Amino acid sequence: MSLEDPQFNEQGKLQHFIDLEGLPAEVLRHILDTAEGFAGVGDRKVKQVPLLRGKTVANLFFENSTRTRTAFELAATRLSADILNVDLVSSSTSKGESLLDTLRVLESLQCDMFVVRHHLSGAADFIARHVAPHINIINGGDGQHSHPTQGMLDMFTIRRHKGEFHNLCVLIIGDIRHSRVARSDIAALRILGTGEIRVAGPRTLIPADVESLGVTFFPDIDSALQGTDVIICLRLQKERMLSATIPSSGEFFRTYGLTPERLALANKDALVMHPGPTNRGVEIAGIVADGNQSVILDQVTYGIAVRMAVMSIIIGNTENLRRQSELTATSGTPGENL
């Protein structure tokens, strides 16, 4: 991103969460460490902490996604924030209202945070650059560009099960070219200093300049799997088959599907991950998705803690900036609180 990265406020603190590309490793680690603290909240009698009490989070979904919306909803609820779901798929934008006009209307609802999901790449970045300064933006997935909270929950899952990243070999299989999850995963893995990042899939679904992302491309899945500690299968979207980038789902499974035989080629205890929803018998065999190396359901659970961390960090930073400027205005100094 450019020097004027809208993700940072004037104090250099994170205020929006749009893209992992260009974020320093310490920001990513701070999110992962904070999420550790939130991970236990769901196991308690009262599954809620009062951190964002009185704040309102609006889910602005210009593209349908029940899972992502539910995960953000639950994260906001566990932080005691109020949540507002705004379905924009079948609403004003389809009636011809411009995105900026929609934005002004939503600002008038006096929310503190927008979670934006949009089918166009760059939509969340555009909104972050034009939104009123007191509103924080989280990108819940934009086009083929980025899905930063999914990237962070994948990192959280890997770190919890495998420890630090520098000794790990991570393989991502499938449609790298159209996948915002792959893009965010690769960015985060690189920033966190992962030992080796590999990608495998049909050439038609791999970006031409894939090596410039800092990954090694393997056309053959069996050799790609050897020595891997983590395997991330991506969902094969049906529209790819319609656009004839691959012959058929059966053909894809035969060539690239993660079967028990193929999984045996990876390191013992290698993790099997998938961002969901899974297509059994297309990118992954049912027995592998349900097997004891699979952490697919853990990813869903951890996604709540990671989103809680991102929400509280960026709202906290904005609140702090506001307090600091109020204090400067009255020329006082912040007191220590024991």
Place this chain on the structure above:
Amino acid sequence: MNSSTVHSSKIVKRWLDEMVSPLKDLIRADQPVSMIGIRRGGVDVGRYLLSKLQGDHLVLDPTLGELNISFYRDDFSTIGLHPQVGPSHVPFDVEGQHIVLVDDVLATGRTVRAAMNEIFDYGRPSRISLVVLVQRAGHELPIRADVVGVNLDVQASQYIHLDASSWQVNIGEKG
């Protein structure tokens, strides 16, 4: 005014040891009892006290619960979330228990308020008692400790810090 003072480990250990007898009375009066320390200073003080209370026919859970109260502070945006402090860990059921809450320094009372709010999210204790190594002026809430190691008279501009690696208490001017 000399604003920097160090209380040696000998003195600090004496404060701690003097807490043991009133703490035993507190525990005997009500059972069953579990102890929870507020990270980090309260965990160090709690561990020390727990080791002194073992084997004395007290119905006391031998594990120390630990709280990171960052998620319950009313001023988290100013003081931050401090994930390096480590997450809360309460490995026992607080329902119906007498909880002995331990911290190193009691000043405003905001930390203790946050800790009590968090404890209630684990269950409903029958009672909560407060045990602190140092009590100082500056209360902003109606919260006082049941057992106190020492009352220190310091200025509002000064901090009190327990260094648990050396068991020294340092007092200095806030930066």
